Amino acid sequence: MSAVRHHPLAILVATLCYFGLGAVWFTMFRNPWLEGIGRTMEQLQSSGVSPALAYGIALLMTLALALFLSWLIQVTGPLTASRGAQVAIILWFCVVFTTWATEYAFEARGVRILAINTGYSLVGMVLMGAVLGGWRREQP
Numbered sequence: 047m048s049a050v051r052h053h054p055l056a057i058l059v060a061t062l063c064y065f066g067l068g069a070v071w072f073t074m075f076r077n078p079w080l081e082g083i084g085r086t087m088e089q090l091q092s093s094g095v096s097p098a099l100a101y102g103i104a105l106l107m108t109l110a111l112a113l114f115l116s117w118l119i120q121v122t123g124p125l126t127a128s129r130g131a132q133v134a135i136i137l138w139f140c141v142v143f144t145t146w147a148t149e150y151a152f153e154a155r156g157v158r159i160l161a162i163n164t165g166y167s168l169v170g171m172v173l174m175g176a177v178l179g180g181w182r183r184e185q186p
Contacts, residue, residue: 050120052113056181060112063177064170065105071166082159108170115171116178130179134171142167 072079080086119125119133143164150160 050117052116053178053181056178057109057112057116059181060115060174060177061105061109063173064108064112067170067173068104068166071162071169075162078158079162082156082162111171112174112178115174119175119179125179125181127176127180130175130177131172132175133179134175135168138164138168138171142171 076087080090115130115134115137118137119130122133123129146160146164150156
């Protein structure tokens with residue numbers, strides 16, 4: 047097994063790409079997403095959950111995902127952007143999609159909200175995988 051060398055700048059860029067995508071994604075799909083979770087924006091805002099806490103948790107969990115994906119890409123083969131994206135898709139399907147689809151089936155949630163929530167993860171993880179797999183560290 048090859049040595050794992052995380053590239054902090056690549057991890058930061060990948061994290062910010064995924065996190066930034068969330069802002070765009072959930073702005074584009076705000077109304078169908080709210081409908082899918084059965085809430086209004088007013089209900090979310092009055093829930094008592096601090097937006098700073100929610101965004102902080104989201105950012106930390108995205109960073110954890112970037113670290114794990116960086117490790118997984120490195121230990122499973124060559125580093126290329128396309129291979130990083132492939133690893134991300136496999137990870138997404140085997141973990142994210144299967145887990146959410148099973149949960150949504152038992153909760154009788156619709157395919158539309160499943161597509162919105164897991165689609166964000168898919169696109170975000172593909173971006174992340176491409177960044178992490180394709181990142182080239184400058185040689186000293």
